[in-house]
Amino acid sequence: MLEREAVYDMNRIIAALAVGLALGLAAQGAAAQSPENLVKYRQSVMKAIGGHTGAIAAVVKGEVAYGDHVAGHARGIKEMSLIVADIFPPESGPDGFKETRALAKIWAEPDKFKEAVTAFRKAAADFAEVAEGGDMAAIGDGLGALGKSCGGCHKPFRAEKE
């Protein structure tokens, strides 16, 4: 009997530990998805896109002669364009963490926002294709179209710099 009780207790301890561990992980998960972290992640993604466009711009302007890098940067932008729709969960708005330039309008007018994101995704795909071709004049013009789609979101949905 004693032995049995000991086993029973052991099971209870294991169960309790398991529950505790699960709760702990869940709590940690929630902490990792804090509005602050979501905003920072979003900013990292945006900086990645900006880094690629800045690099392409340097090539197009003739500041550096890395013409064969452009297609790779363009693929990077295209990849990032596929996740942009994911990185605006409602809790990542200015109510959740105020150090963001994302405007509450994003969540108040989801259809318009979605439309702008879709336009960016299309522009990024088109641009990647142009970049693959390697024609610098076409890349310069394509960058104009890409810039327009960036502005299509940043103008209505991003606060201006202070």
Add this chain to the structure above:
Amino acid sequence: MAPATPRSRGFAPPLLTVTLLLAAAFAAGGGCAAAAQEAADGPVSRGEYILRAAGCVACHSRSKEEEAFLAGGPALKTPFGTFYAPNITPDPEHGIGAWSEGDFRRALRHGQAPDGAAYYPAFPYPAYSGMTDSDVGDLWAYLRTVPPGPRADRPHELGFPFDLRVLNRVWQWLYFAPRRFAPDPERDEAWNRGAYLVRHLGHCAECHSPRGWLGALDPARELAGNPEGPDGKKVPNITPHREYGIGGWSETDLAFFFKTGFLPDGDVAGGAMEDVIRESTSKLTDQDRTALAAYLMALPPLALE
């Protein structure tokens, strides 16, 4: 449409049919290949370019929808109140369809409405007053071809005493004299073209310069930024000052920015400048964008935040 008429009359003599079809094609405008050819560098297409260079679209169109094109603008919030740019389509009732070319010239050159009233300087006529005769004529020719937008103007919402339109006369007397553009023979062609684009057509100073208490621009601080720009936003200093302005930019950076909206660091313009790039500078020739950049980078650098 008109071409359906001759076709539906199965017994019309061939000559009459052809004549009617031709007439219909001409009436439709540009239906004839020869007419279209001529228009490619005629006053209408030159005028369309002037419309873009003069940045008319963003202020006079409330949205990107086709029917809103030039049929009256969105709110322009200023420290004096909210302005709504009027309908400038040829709609005879709501637009400027009943105007003469002389009326149009007086509006751009002298800030004067056809009824003799003086415009608010929210309409950048002080800058437009320096437009060349041919540019004004071409712009007028183009505006006659825009689809009429049957939308009534929204009245401005201004606080006292700025709602007293008659005071605009006083303002003009104090601050306004028509400017004519005279090229500087000491400077090269690009600089002169840039000067015309920046100071007259593009009216950059209207947003990028601080204003005095009655809304007049301060010539000594031209393009040195405006802490209280439209919609209460801060507008940056665009003189080539290293610390306060765009002195860290190259002319290529600027021309590229005007084309694509991308800043040197890969970020993109937002705010009102996004409108300017989309509706104006991105539609100009590379040559004109280079001229804009050359003029701006040759300005005296002003140390104003």
